[in-house]
Amino acid sequence: SVFMLQEGWAYSFKLLRDGRRQIVGFAVPGDFLGLHSVLLPKSNYSAMTLTDAVVSEVDAERLGRIIRRRPGLGSAILWSASWDTAMLVEHLVDVGRRNAIERLARLLLELQVRLELVGLGSDRGFECPLTQGMLADALGLSIVHVNRTLRQLRERGLATVDSGRVVVNNPEGLRALAACENIYPH
Protein backbone atom coordinates (compact mmCIF):
# COMPACT_ATOMS: atom_id res chain seq x y z
CA SER A 1 0.00 0.00 0.00
CA VAL A 2 0.96 3.64 -0.46
CA PHE A 3 0.47 6.26 2.24
CA MET A 4 0.20 9.99 2.30
CA LEU A 5 1.41 11.52 5.52
CA GLN A 6 -0.92 14.23 6.80
CA GLU A 7 0.49 14.86 10.25
CA GLY A 8 3.52 13.66 12.17
CA TRP A 9 6.81 12.16 11.10
CA ALA A 10 7.80 8.83 9.61
CA TYR A 11 10.96 7.25 8.27
CA SER A 12 11.96 4.44 5.97
CA PHE A 13 14.87 2.21 6.77
CA LYS A 14 16.58 -1.08 6.19
CA LEU A 15 17.64 -3.48 8.90
CA LEU A 16 20.69 -5.73 8.61
CA ARG A 17 20.76 -9.14 10.17
CA ASP A 18 23.32 -8.16 12.78
CA GLY A 19 21.19 -5.25 13.97
CA ARG A 20 22.76 -2.44 12.00
CA ARG A 21 20.20 -0.05 10.60
CA GLN A 22 20.34 2.43 7.76
CA ILE A 23 17.64 5.06 7.60
CA VAL A 24 16.82 5.77 3.98
CA GLY A 25 14.84 8.93 4.48
CA PHE A 26 12.42 10.87 6.63
CA ALA A 27 8.85 11.80 5.77
CA VAL A 28 7.13 14.94 7.01
CA PRO A 29 3.55 16.09 6.47
CA GLY A 30 2.71 16.18 2.78
CA ASP A 31 5.07 13.37 1.80
CA PHE A 32 4.19 10.04 0.25
CA LEU A 33 5.39 6.76 1.71
CA GLY A 34 6.06 3.58 -0.20
CA LEU A 35 5.79 5.12 -3.62
CA HIS A 36 8.56 2.88 -4.89
CA SER A 37 6.48 -0.19 -4.33
CA VAL A 38 3.73 0.89 -6.68
CA LEU A 39 5.22 -1.04 -9.54
CA LEU A 40 7.66 -3.36 -7.84
CA PRO A 41 5.96 -6.29 -6.10
CA LYS A 42 8.20 -6.17 -3.05
CA SER A 43 10.10 -3.40 -1.40
CA ASN A 44 13.55 -4.05 -0.01
CA TYR A 45 13.06 -1.84 3.00
CA SER A 46 10.45 -0.84 5.57
CA ALA A 47 8.79 2.29 6.88
CA MET A 48 7.47 3.28 10.27
CA THR A 49 5.95 6.28 11.95
CA LEU A 50 8.14 8.13 14.38
CA THR A 51 5.47 10.10 16.18
CA ASP A 52 1.72 9.90 16.38
CA ALA A 53 0.66 10.45 12.81
CA VAL A 54 -2.31 10.88 10.54
CA VAL A 55 -1.99 9.07 7.25
CA SER A 56 -4.34 8.41 4.37
CA GLU A 57 -3.95 5.02 2.79
CA VAL A 58 -4.16 4.39 -0.92
CA ASP A 59 -4.44 0.84 -2.14
CA ALA A 60 -1.36 0.22 -4.27
CA GLU A 61 -3.17 -1.78 -6.90
CA ARG A 62 -5.84 0.84 -7.21
CA LEU A 63 -3.19 3.52 -7.48
CA GLY A 64 -1.59 1.54 -10.28
CA ARG A 65 -4.89 1.52 -12.14
CA ILE A 66 -5.36 5.22 -11.56
CA ILE A 67 -1.92 5.92 -12.95
CA ARG A 68 -2.68 3.85 -16.02
CA ARG A 69 -6.06 5.48 -16.63
CA ARG A 70 -5.57 9.05 -15.46
CA PRO A 71 -2.17 10.02 -16.80
CA GLY A 72 -2.37 13.53 -15.39
CA LEU A 73 -2.70 12.44 -11.79
CA GLY A 74 -0.20 9.69 -12.41
CA SER A 75 2.40 12.17 -13.56
CA ALA A 76 1.98 14.22 -10.42
CA ILE A 77 2.59 11.22 -8.24
CA LEU A 78 5.48 10.04 -10.36
CA TRP A 79 6.95 13.48 -10.12
CA SER A 80 6.92 12.99 -6.38
CA ALA A 81 8.64 9.64 -6.81
CA SER A 82 11.33 11.23 -8.96
CA TRP A 83 11.81 13.81 -6.27
CA ASP A 84 12.33 11.08 -3.70
CA THR A 85 14.97 9.56 -5.91
CA ALA A 86 16.75 12.89 -6.24
CA MET A 87 16.85 13.17 -2.45
CA LEU A 88 18.12 9.62 -2.24
CA VAL A 89 21.02 10.51 -4.52
CA GLU A 90 21.89 13.51 -2.35
CA HIS A 91 21.74 11.27 0.66
CA LEU A 92 24.14 8.81 -0.96
CA VAL A 93 26.59 11.59 -1.78
CA ASP A 94 26.40 12.84 1.80
CA VAL A 95 27.14 9.46 3.33
CA GLY A 96 29.73 8.50 0.75
CA ARG A 97 31.73 11.66 0.41
CA ARG A 98 31.12 14.11 3.25
CA ASN A 99 32.35 14.17 6.82
CA ALA A 100 30.19 14.10 9.93
CA ILE A 101 29.63 17.80 10.41
CA GLU A 102 28.81 18.39 6.77
CA ARG A 103 26.30 15.55 6.79
CA LEU A 104 24.63 16.86 9.89
CA ALA A 105 24.49 20.42 8.61
CA ARG A 106 22.96 19.28 5.34
CA LEU A 107 20.36 17.06 6.99
CA LEU A 108 19.24 19.85 9.28
CA LEU A 109 19.06 22.24 6.35
CA GLU A 110 17.12 19.74 4.24
CA LEU A 111 14.58 19.20 6.98
CA GLN A 112 14.31 22.94 7.58
CA VAL A 113 13.53 23.66 3.94
CA ARG A 114 11.05 20.82 3.58
CA LEU A 115 9.22 21.75 6.76
CA GLU A 116 9.10 25.42 5.91
CA LEU A 117 7.59 24.42 2.56
CA VAL A 118 4.58 22.94 4.35
CA GLY A 119 4.33 25.73 6.89
CA LEU A 120 6.02 23.98 9.79
CA GLY A 121 8.87 26.04 11.17
CA SER A 122 10.87 28.88 9.69
CA ASP A 123 14.46 29.49 8.64
CA ARG A 124 15.26 29.95 12.32
CA GLY A 125 14.15 26.53 13.49
CA PHE A 126 11.55 23.80 13.62
CA GLU A 127 10.12 21.03 15.76
CA CYS A 128 12.06 17.81 15.24
CA PRO A 129 11.37 14.53 17.05
CA LEU A 130 14.52 12.81 15.81
CA THR A 131 16.75 11.18 18.42
CA GLN A 132 20.51 11.17 18.08
CA GLY A 133 20.24 7.47 17.32
CA MET A 134 18.11 8.20 14.29
CA LEU A 135 20.40 10.92 13.06
CA ALA A 136 23.26 8.44 13.42
CA ASP A 137 21.53 5.72 11.45
CA ALA A 138 20.47 8.16 8.76
CA LEU A 139 23.95 9.59 8.33
CA GLY A 140 25.98 6.42 8.69
CA LEU A 141 27.57 7.50 11.96
CA SER A 142 27.68 6.24 15.54
CA ILE A 143 25.47 7.76 18.19
CA VAL A 144 28.46 8.96 20.15
CA HIS A 145 29.89 10.77 17.20
CA VAL A 146 26.58 12.41 16.36
CA ASN A 147 26.50 13.70 19.91
CA ARG A 148 29.97 15.18 19.65
CA THR A 149 29.27 16.66 16.24
CA LEU A 150 26.06 18.27 17.46
CA ARG A 151 28.07 19.81 20.24
CA GLN A 152 30.46 21.19 17.64
CA LEU A 153 27.56 22.77 15.76
CA ARG A 154 26.38 24.29 19.02
CA GLU A 155 29.82 25.57 20.03
CA ARG A 156 30.32 27.13 16.62
CA GLY A 157 27.06 28.99 17.07
CA LEU A 158 25.48 27.39 14.02
CA ALA A 159 22.58 25.32 15.30
CA THR A 160 21.20 23.77 18.46
CA VAL A 161 19.37 20.47 18.59
CA ASP A 162 17.65 19.87 21.87
CA SER A 163 14.46 18.50 23.37
CA GLY A 164 12.60 18.00 20.15
CA ARG A 165 13.52 21.32 18.61
CA VAL A 166 16.14 22.45 16.12
CA VAL A 167 17.20 26.08 16.43
CA VAL A 168 19.20 27.49 13.56
CA ASN A 169 21.33 30.24 15.03
CA ASN A 170 23.33 31.04 11.93
CA PRO A 171 21.63 29.98 8.69
CA GLU A 172 24.38 31.43 6.51
CA GLY A 173 27.13 29.69 8.39
CA LEU A 174 25.24 26.44 8.28
CA ARG A 175 24.70 26.69 4.55
CA ALA A 176 28.37 27.49 4.03
CA LEU A 177 29.32 24.39 6.00
CA ALA A 178 26.91 22.32 3.94
CA ALA A 179 28.62 23.67 0.81
CA CYS A 180 25.07 24.43 -0.04
CA GLU A 181 24.41 22.61 -3.26
CA ASN A 182 20.72 22.92 -2.79
CA ILE A 183 18.45 20.75 -4.88
CA TYR A 184 15.35 22.70 -3.91
CA PRO A 185 14.58 25.27 -6.60
CA HIS A 186 12.33 27.47 -4.45
Add this chain to the structure above:
Amino acid sequence: SVFMLQEGWAYSFKLLRDGRRQIVGFAVPGDFLGLHSVLLPKSNYSAMTLTDAVVSEVDAERLGRIIRRRPGLGSAILWSASWDTAMLVEHLVDVGRRNAIERLARLLLELQVRLELVGLGSDRGFECPLTQGMLADALGLSIVHVNRTLRQLRERGLATVDSGRVVVNNPEGLRALAACENIYPH
Protein backbone atom coordinates in the same frame (compact mmCIF):
# COMPACT_ATOMS: atom_id res chain seq x y z
CA SER B 1 17.07 12.71 -22.91
CA VAL B 2 16.89 9.09 -21.89
CA PHE B 3 19.31 6.45 -23.14
CA MET B 4 19.24 2.71 -23.46
CA LEU B 5 22.67 1.15 -23.24
CA GLN B 6 23.17 -1.55 -25.87
CA GLU B 7 26.89 -2.23 -25.51
CA GLY B 8 29.62 -1.08 -23.16
CA TRP B 9 29.56 0.42 -19.68
CA ALA B 10 28.46 3.75 -18.28
CA TYR B 11 28.12 5.33 -14.87
CA SER B 12 26.20 8.13 -13.22
CA PHE B 13 27.85 10.35 -10.65
CA LYS B 14 27.79 13.61 -8.82
CA LEU B 15 30.72 15.98 -8.57
CA LEU B 16 31.35 18.20 -5.55
CA ARG B 17 32.89 21.60 -5.91
CA ASP B 18 36.13 20.57 -4.23
CA GLY B 19 36.63 17.69 -6.63
CA ARG B 20 35.18 14.88 -4.58
CA ARG B 21 33.07 12.52 -6.63
CA GLN B 22 30.36 10.05 -5.70
CA ILE B 23 29.41 7.45 -8.25
CA VAL B 24 25.70 6.77 -7.99
CA GLY B 25 25.59 3.62 -10.06
CA PHE B 26 26.92 1.70 -13.01
CA ALA B 27 25.07 0.80 -16.18
CA VAL B 28 25.73 -2.33 -18.22
CA PRO B 29 24.15 -3.45 -21.50
CA GLY B 30 20.37 -3.51 -21.23
CA ASP B 31 20.15 -0.70 -18.68
CA PHE B 32 18.45 2.64 -19.03
CA LEU B 33 20.22 5.89 -18.27
CA GLY B 34 18.63 9.09 -17.09
CA LEU B 35 15.27 7.57 -16.35
CA HIS B 36 14.87 9.77 -13.30
CA SER B 37 14.84 12.87 -15.42
CA VAL B 38 11.80 11.84 -17.40
CA LEU B 39 9.49 13.79 -15.16
CA LEU B 40 11.84 16.06 -13.28
CA PRO B 41 13.02 19.01 -15.36
CA LYS B 42 16.60 18.84 -14.12
CA SER B 43 18.70 16.04 -12.80
CA ASN B 44 21.03 16.65 -9.89
CA TYR B 45 23.74 14.42 -11.25
CA SER B 46 25.44 13.44 -14.50
CA ALA B 47 26.18 10.31 -16.49
CA MET B 48 29.03 9.30 -18.75
CA THR B 49 30.18 6.31 -20.72
CA LEU B 50 33.11 4.42 -19.33
CA THR B 51 34.04 2.45 -22.43
CA ASP B 52 33.15 2.68 -26.06
CA ALA B 53 29.43 2.16 -26.05
CA VAL B 54 26.39 1.77 -28.24
CA VAL B 55 23.35 3.60 -26.99
CA SER B 56 19.93 4.31 -28.38
CA GLU B 57 18.59 7.72 -27.54
CA VAL B 58 14.99 8.39 -26.68
CA ASP B 59 13.79 11.94 -26.55
CA ALA B 60 12.64 12.54 -22.99
CA GLU B 61 9.63 14.58 -23.93
CA ARG B 62 8.54 12.00 -26.45
CA LEU B 63 9.02 9.29 -23.84
CA GLY B 64 6.82 11.26 -21.49
CA ARG B 65 4.11 11.33 -24.12
CA ILE B 66 4.50 7.63 -24.79
CA ILE B 67 4.14 6.89 -21.10
CA ARG B 68 1.02 8.97 -20.91
CA ARG B 69 -0.56 7.39 -24.00
CA ARG B 70 0.67 3.81 -23.90
CA PRO B 71 0.37 2.78 -20.26
CA GLY B 72 1.65 -0.72 -20.92
CA LEU B 73 4.99 0.38 -22.23
CA GLY B 74 5.12 3.09 -19.63
CA SER B 75 4.75 0.59 -16.83
CA ALA B 76 7.62 -1.46 -18.15
CA ILE B 77 9.90 1.52 -18.15
CA LEU B 78 8.71 2.69 -14.77
CA TRP B 79 9.32 -0.78 -13.45
CA SER B 80 12.90 -0.30 -14.53
CA ALA B 81 13.01 3.05 -12.74
CA SER B 82 11.70 1.45 -9.56
CA TRP B 83 14.39 -1.16 -9.87
CA ASP B 84 17.02 1.55 -10.11
CA THR B 85 15.68 3.06 -6.92
CA ALA B 86 15.85 -0.27 -5.15
CA MET B 87 19.49 -0.58 -6.15
CA LEU B 88 20.10 2.95 -4.97
CA VAL B 89 18.76 2.05 -1.54
CA GLU B 90 21.04 -0.98 -1.35
CA HIS B 91 23.91 1.24 -2.34
CA LEU B 92 23.08 3.69 0.42
CA VAL B 93 22.97 0.90 2.99
CA ASP B 94 26.34 -0.36 1.78
CA VAL B 95 28.05 2.99 2.06
CA GLY B 96 26.34 3.94 5.30
CA ARG B 97 26.57 0.75 7.29
CA ARG B 98 29.08 -1.71 5.85
CA ASN B 99 32.85 -1.80 5.99
CA ALA B 100 35.19 -1.72 3.02
CA ILE B 101 35.47 -5.44 2.32
CA GLU B 102 31.74 -6.00 2.59
CA ARG B 103 31.06 -3.13 0.20
CA LEU B 104 33.53 -4.44 -2.32
CA ALA B 105 32.22 -7.99 -2.10
CA ARG B 106 28.67 -6.81 -2.61
CA LEU B 107 29.50 -4.58 -5.55
CA LEU B 108 31.36 -7.38 -7.32
CA LEU B 109 28.48 -9.74 -6.65
CA GLU B 110 25.92 -7.22 -7.88
CA LEU B 111 27.80 -6.66 -11.10
CA GLN B 112 28.28 -10.38 -11.56
CA VAL B 113 24.56 -11.08 -11.25
CA ARG B 114 23.50 -8.22 -13.50
CA LEU B 115 26.02 -9.16 -16.19
CA GLU B 116 25.14 -12.83 -16.08
CA LEU B 117 21.51 -11.79 -16.55
CA VAL B 118 22.35 -10.30 -19.92
CA GLY B 119 24.66 -13.10 -20.94
CA LEU B 120 27.97 -11.40 -20.14
CA GLY B 121 30.11 -13.48 -17.85
CA SER B 122 29.24 -16.34 -15.52
CA ASP B 123 29.28 -16.97 -11.79
CA ARG B 124 33.04 -17.45 -12.10
CA GLY B 125 33.86 -14.04 -13.48
CA PHE B 126 33.24 -11.26 -15.96
CA GLU B 127 34.90 -8.48 -17.94
CA CYS B 128 34.99 -5.29 -15.90
CA PRO B 129 36.55 -2.01 -17.06
CA LEU B 130 36.29 -0.32 -13.67
CA THR B 131 39.44 1.26 -12.29
CA GLN B 132 40.22 1.26 -8.58
CA GLY B 133 39.45 4.95 -8.60
CA MET B 134 35.93 4.28 -9.77
CA LEU B 135 35.40 1.54 -7.22
CA ALA B 136 36.58 3.98 -4.57
CA ASP B 137 34.22 6.74 -5.65
CA ALA B 138 31.33 4.32 -5.90
CA LEU B 139 31.90 2.85 -2.45
CA GLY B 140 32.85 6.01 -0.59
CA LEU B 141 36.44 4.89 0.00
CA SER B 142 39.91 6.13 -0.92
CA ILE B 143 41.80 4.62 -3.83
CA VAL B 144 44.53 3.39 -1.53
CA HIS B 145 42.12 1.56 0.68
CA VAL B 146 40.34 -0.03 -2.26
CA ASN B 147 43.70 -1.32 -3.39
CA ARG B 148 44.45 -2.85 -0.01
CA THR B 149 40.97 -4.31 0.30
CA LEU B 150 41.18 -5.89 -3.14
CA ARG B 151 44.43 -7.49 -2.04
CA GLN B 152 42.62 -8.85 0.98
CA LEU B 153 39.96 -10.40 -1.24
CA ARG B 154 42.71 -11.92 -3.35
CA GLU B 155 44.67 -13.25 -0.37
CA ARG B 156 41.54 -14.80 1.09
CA GLY B 157 41.02 -16.62 -2.18
CA LEU B 158 37.64 -15.01 -2.78
CA ALA B 159 38.04 -12.91 -5.91
CA THR B 160 40.67 -11.36 -8.13
CA VAL B 161 40.27 -8.03 -9.89
CA ASP B 162 42.93 -7.44 -12.49
CA SER B 163 43.46 -6.05 -15.95
CA GLY B 164 39.84 -5.52 -16.81
CA ARG B 165 38.60 -8.83 -15.50
CA VAL B 166 36.97 -9.98 -12.29
CA VAL B 167 37.55 -13.62 -11.39
CA VAL B 168 35.37 -15.04 -8.66
CA ASN B 169 37.39 -17.82 -7.06
CA ASN B 170 35.00 -18.61 -4.25
CA PRO B 171 31.40 -17.54 -4.92
CA GLU B 172 30.11 -18.99 -1.68
CA GLY B 173 32.71 -17.28 0.42
CA LEU B 174 32.10 -14.01 -1.33
CA ARG B 175 28.38 -14.24 -0.76
CA ALA B 176 28.92 -15.07 2.88
CA LEU B 177 31.11 -12.01 3.25
CA ALA B 178 28.47 -9.90 1.56
CA ALA B 179 25.95 -11.22 4.09
CA CYS B 180 24.09 -11.94 0.92
CA GLU B 181 20.83 -10.10 1.25
CA ASN B 182 20.21 -10.35 -2.42
CA ILE B 183 17.57 -8.16 -3.96
CA TYR B 184 17.61 -10.12 -7.22
CA PRO B 185 14.79 -12.68 -7.18
CA HIS B 186 16.39 -15.04 -9.71
Add this chain to the structure above:
DNA sequence: CGACACCTTGAAACCCCTCAACGACTGTGG
Protein backbone atom coordinates in the same frame (compact mmCIF):
# COMPACT_ATOMS: atom_id res chain seq x y z
C1' DC C 1 61.23 9.56 -25.10
C1' DG C 2 58.15 12.08 -22.06
C1' DA C 3 53.48 12.51 -20.38
C1' DC C 4 49.90 10.37 -18.33
C1' DA C 5 46.82 7.16 -16.06
C1' DC C 6 46.74 3.40 -13.18
C1' DC C 7 48.45 0.17 -9.64
C1' DT C 8 51.09 -0.67 -5.45
C1' DT C 9 53.21 -0.08 -0.98
C1' DG C 10 54.85 2.21 3.47
C1' DA C 11 54.33 5.45 7.20
C1' DA C 12 51.90 8.56 9.86
C1' DA C 13 47.86 10.85 11.14
C1' DC C 14 43.04 11.40 11.71
C1' DC C 15 38.32 10.69 11.84
C1' DC C 16 35.28 7.99 13.74
C1' DC C 17 34.04 3.77 16.46
C1' DT C 18 33.63 0.86 20.47
C1' DC C 19 33.48 0.30 25.20
C1' DA C 20 32.23 2.05 29.46
C1' DA C 21 30.11 4.79 32.79
C1' DC C 22 26.86 8.22 34.57
C1' DG C 23 22.81 11.49 34.89
C1' DA C 24 18.16 12.86 33.58
C1' DC C 25 13.81 11.60 32.48
C1' DT C 26 9.56 8.46 31.79
C1' DG C 27 6.54 5.06 32.52
C1' DT C 28 5.42 0.87 35.22
C1' DG C 29 4.27 -2.15 38.75
C1' DG C 30 4.68 -3.39 43.56
Add this chain to the structure above:
DNA sequence: CCACAGTCGTTGAGGGGTTTCAAGGTGTCG
Protein backbone atom coordinates in the same frame (compact mmCIF):
# COMPACT_ATOMS: atom_id res chain seq x y z
C1' DC D 1 5.01 6.36 46.94
C1' DC D 2 8.99 4.47 45.48
C1' DA D 3 12.05 1.10 43.33
C1' DC D 4 12.85 -0.42 38.81
C1' DA D 5 13.76 -0.84 34.06
C1' DG D 6 14.23 1.47 29.75
C1' DT D 7 15.34 5.17 26.58
C1' DC D 8 17.99 9.10 25.65
C1' DG D 9 21.80 12.29 26.18
C1' DT D 10 26.58 13.07 27.61
C1' DT D 11 31.46 12.42 28.28
C1' DG D 12 36.19 10.03 28.65
C1' DA D 13 39.54 6.76 27.10
C1' DG D 14 41.39 3.78 23.85
C1' DG D 15 41.59 1.46 19.57
C1' DG D 16 40.94 0.60 14.74
C1' DG D 17 39.47 1.33 10.11
C1' DT D 18 40.45 4.50 6.76
C1' DT D 19 42.73 8.58 4.88
C1' DT D 20 46.42 11.35 3.47
C1' DC D 21 50.99 11.93 1.95
C1' DA D 22 54.68 10.23 -0.49
C1' DA D 23 57.19 7.47 -3.57
C1' DG D 24 58.05 4.15 -7.10
C1' DG D 25 56.53 0.76 -10.72
C1' DT D 26 54.08 -0.49 -14.90
C1' DG D 27 51.82 0.16 -19.19
C1' DT D 28 50.00 3.01 -23.01
C1' DC D 29 50.01 6.59 -26.24
C1' DG D 30 51.57 10.44 -28.90
